[in-house]
Amino acid sequence: MKYDVAIIGAGVVGALTARELMKYKLRVCVLEAKDDVALGASRANSGIVHGGFDPVEGTLKAKLNVAGTRIMKSLVKELDVHYKQNGSMVLAFCEEEKAHLQKLYDRGIANGVPELSIISGDEARAMEPALSENVVAALLCESSGIVCPYDLTIAAMGNAMDNGAELLCNFPVTGIEYADGVYTVKSAEKAVEATYVINSAGVGADEIAAMVGDKYTITPKKGEYMLLDRSEGPLVSHTIFQTPGVFGKGILVSPTADGNLLVGPTSELTEKGDLTTTLAGLDKIKAIAARSTEKVNYRKVITSFTGLRSSCADSEDFIIEFSKNAPKFIELVGIESPGLSSAPAIAEYVAEMLGADGLAMEANEAFNPTRVSCRHFGTLSMAEKNEMIKADPAFGHLICRCETVTEGEILAAIRQNPPARSLDAVKRRTRAGMGRCQGGFCTTFITELLAKEQGIPETEVTKFGGKSYMLCGKTK
Numbered sequence: 001m002k003y004d005v006a007i008i009g010a011g012v013v014g015a016l017t018a019r020e021l022m023k024y025k026l027r028v029c030v031l032e033a034k035d036d037v038a039l040g041a042s043r044a045n046s047g048i049v050h051g052g053f054d055p056v057e058g059t060l061k062a063k064l065n066v067a068g069t070r071i072m073k074s075l076v077k078e079l080d081v082h083y084k085q086n087g088s089m090v091l092a093f094c095e096e097e098k099a100h101l102q103k104l105y106d107r108g109i110a111n112g113v114p115e116l117s118i119i120s121g122d123e124a125r126a127m128e129p130a131l132s133e134n135v136v137a138a139l140l141c142e143s144s145g146i147v148c149p150y151d152l153t154i155a156a157m158g159n160a161m162d163n164g165a166e167l168l169c170n171f172p173v174t175g176i177e178y179a180d181g182v183y184t185v186k187s188a189e190k191a192v193e194a195t196y197v198i199n200s201a202g203v204g205a206d207e208i209a210a211m212v213g214d215k216y217t218i219t220p221k222k223g224e225y226m227l228l229d230r231s232e233g234p235l236v237s238h239t240i241f242q243t244p245g246v247f248g249k250g251i252l253v254s255p256t257a258d259g260n261l262l263v264g265p266t267s268e269l270t271e272k273g274d275l276t277t278t279l280a281g282l283d284k285i286k287a288i289a290a291r292s293t294e295k296v297n298y299r300k301v302i303t304s305f306t307g308l309r310s311s312c313a314d315s316e317d318f319i320i321e322f323s324k325n326a327p328k329f330i331e332l333v334g335i336e337s338p339g340l341s342s343a344p345a346i347a348e349y350v351a352e353m354l355g356a357d358g359l360a361m362e363a364n365e366a367f368n369p370t371r372v373s374c375r376h377f378g379t380l381s382m383a384e385k386n387e388m389i390k391a392d393p394a395f396g397h398l399i400c401r402c403e404t405v406t407e408g409e410i411l412a413a414i415r416q417n418p419p420a421r422s423l424d425a426v427k428r429r430t431r432a433g434m435g436r437c438q439g440g441f442c443t444t445f446i447t448e449l450l451a452k453e454q455g456i457p458e459t460e461v462t463k464f465g466g467k468s469y470m471l472c473g474k475t476k
């Protein structure tokens, strides 16, 4: 089949773009190198839906951040994704930093950010008692929020697929040819044909661009984090940033949409593929975060992780443009922060570009914007849960004790679009294995369910695709 649009990369931008295009009568496929969606920057980031006071006025970042954050509020309801408008504070510790807050405030107003104000240190501490006595002022942005970034990506891709988009995983694009108005996008084993191609490959976007003769240089920057147990989530209710300055910028202390506490990230230039966490990085996080609050209980760290920013040496702004060398080819390059916040608006922007270029955009009357998440069960009342258990006893069978995840939710994750095919894919969809025991108790049960549902032996179940098998045979 020939597609109208082939999107390379199933991160939050590719997934939301696919969903946006399903509002029209179009044949769309998403080509993803890995075995699941949301395995690039969209998996490992801060999950902040930024207000939009940080990007410089007049940039695409400013425009799409503010628009994306506005769209996000209704989008998360349609997609049944965990989101909270918790607001953020940028802290100042001296008069010089306070002056910088004023600049950020002015920029925010110019960008059209709502619910922005500068408050005193005492006012900030009254709202956030864990804050340091040294805080003299804060920029309060009440319109910012927190979202689970991979949950959003999975839900967007699932909803796009429910509406007819196709997801082709394990499709690392290695070559692109163009002849007679048709692109052939190839991996080593497969190929698809499409009229339009969208390069949404994150850190790999420069390599995809080079396949059609476009030159960009991605200089990945790594960000390390520590994630703390849910017992620590209530330490702060707002996302706490610091004024950018000599102590580095961007180390935040924030609750996550799922109720954990997140501290990080660092910012170091690195190489593609470097997802290591280091003692030096984690020590740096602790030292800088201590300026905001000394009350983080690092004994409750349950995991550390790294995300890679797809910073582009050619521009500080998002690059969203038609290729200079190939027709009907859209480049999305340098989609670093605030890419998550901007993604809903980037999707609309790209759809407009396609329409303006002449792609027939006939409305799809059958488009269904809603999806019910397999994590929905946990949000129900006791009476509603009882009703569901009566209808399907699998919802009464607890599999993950730490995160209270039932067999019903795990089966839904395996059966729903985009289907979970590995232990980590189940974890991202349901949180089973994400609690303080990190899968010690539930892994064997989930392995059994994955094997049974896919009709494969348990020895073929993987942790994250490829050859990451969990078991090598039976002992008894």
Ligand SMILES: Cc1cc2nc3c(=O)[nH]c(=O)nc-3n(C[C@H](O)[C@H](O)[C@H](O)COP(=O)(O)OP(=O)(O)OC[C@H]3O[C@@H](n4cnc5c(N)ncnc54)[C@H](O)[C@@H]3O)c2cc1C
Pocket (backbone or CB within 6 Å): 008, 009, 010, 011, 012, 013, 014, 015, 031, 032, 033, 034, 037, 038, 039, 040, 041, 042, 043, 044, 045, 046, 047, 048, 049, 050, 171, 172, 173, 174, 200, 201, 202, 203, 204, 205, 208, 222, 223, 224, 265, 307, 308, 309, 310, 335, 336, 337, 338, 339, 340, 341, 342
């Ligand atoms: C440390 C960190 C913190 C951040 N914090 C925030 C934040 O708080 N708020 C915010 O708004 N933004 C934040 N961001 C930015 C945000 O995470 C990204 O802008 C967003 O996730 C980018 O999504 P994407 O879909 O463009 O890229 P990705 O999620 O990286 O997806 C690209 C996909 O392309 C695939 N791919 C690559 N090469 C190929 C190929 N050859 N063939 C097929 N597929 C390929 C990859 O496997 C990947 O799945 C942060 C980023 C980082 C790294």
